[in-house]
Amino acid sequence: MARAIGLFHATLSVWDLERAEAFWRDLLGIGRHATPSYFPKTVVFLDLGNTMIHLVRYSDEVPRPDHRSTHVAIEVDDLDDAYARVKASGQKLLTEIVERPDMRCFYFLDTEGNRIEFTRH
Template sequence: MAMVMRSLHVALLVSDLERSLEFYRDVLELPIAPRSLNFPGYWLQVGEFQLHLMQAEAWQAPCPRPDKWGRNPHVALQVDDLSDFKDRLEAQGYPLQMSASGRAALFTQDPDGNIIELSQA
């Protein structure tokens, strides 16, 4: 019987590639991965997984549950020092919402409103 082996990537739409790259590369410190496609975008490496940023003009991510960001579409990333990421995000003015479950996790939004969960390893 055929089976799914692993997840390869998640693609996120962003309205401004360079602005989004600053968030993912400079704030979250994800390295850029090589890509050979000829449309605007960046591939970022997260272990064996990739996060693909693709241009979509005037994009704003939906957030139907603004009270609980974790109950909206989001990408979850495991981090080694949640406190450091929290401080870094706050210092740069990114919105934060701590996990309502009480676990060591927070939610933030990239410049286009895509929700990113950071969860302590």
Template sequence: MATGQIEHVNITVSDADRSAALFRDLLGWHERWSGPSQFGGRTIHVGSDDSYLAIYTNDTAKGGYAKGAPLNHVGLSVADLDAARQVVSAAGLKPFSEGQYDPGPRSFYFFDWDGIEFEVVSYE
């Protein structure tokens, strides 16, 4: 059976530049592409050479999404959980539910400015 990975996730935010900067700082990613969206608005692709977040915005994107409608959260893996927490906090966001699931990785969660929930994990 073939194996695969997530190639990209497309999210809608109220400020694409702010969100792209967060993920560059948090994950060491780079901007792969930026430009007008085919349906209006603007998109920034920020990620690694193999996968990325497509961060979309338009004039009507206001944020305030409800958790679980329809996405529960996006999981991100980092080498240094403490450094990641500092980046999230420095961006004015609040880490919560910090802990370790047995036998899993250490982790914490945060909501971005638009109400999208992210889980940050470290297997180190």
């Protein structure tokens, strides 16, 4: 039986590719991954080490997805610093830091309204 071995990428719908890419670069130092030439100019790949975030500019005709349960969870090495940086950036925080038995996390909206979870296990 085939088994999942990891997350390859997460795709976020965005209006403004440049603003979204700058947000991730400035917040966590995430750089651009080489985007294959067969992808349109409306797609940017960001490098997260063993996985990627794909930013995709959606057309005006496509309805905006419901972000209440859809989210991307990114593990960070310093959750308190990440929280302070998101707060200082002016992005909308959806929670304070949540303490769980095996992890800590918080949720916020990025520049494009995507729900993001930063976590530390």
